[in-house]
Amino acid sequence: xxxxxxxxxxxxxxxxxxxxxxxxADGRAKTVDIDAFSLRRFAEGRSVDGPYPYATRPDHxxxxxxx
Numbered sequence: 001x002x003x004x005x006x007x008x009x010x011x012x013x014x015x016x017x018x019x020x021x022x023x024x025a026d027g028r029a030k031t032v033d034i035d036a037f038s039l040r041r042f043a044e045g046r047s048v049d050g051p052y053p054y055a056t057r058p059d060h061x062x063x064x065x066x067x
Contacts, residue, residue: 001039 002016009016019029036048 002020005012005016015032018031019034022029022031036046041048
């Protein structure tokens with residue numbers, strides 16, 4: 001299952017297609033290590049943390065904070 005892509009999903013679609021084809025044909029992805037995205041990560045309590053974490057923009061306004 002390959003789901004939950006944002007706009008960048010279009011850019012990575014060829015790599016996702018390759019991984020999905022390998023999963024179907026060979027039972028595992030060989031070209032790219034996709035273990036971090038396994039569904040079992042939820043049961044194991046693992047999150048997907050990339051090398052470049054999201055950061056709040058300097059002009060971000062938190063709607064929960066009343067000014």
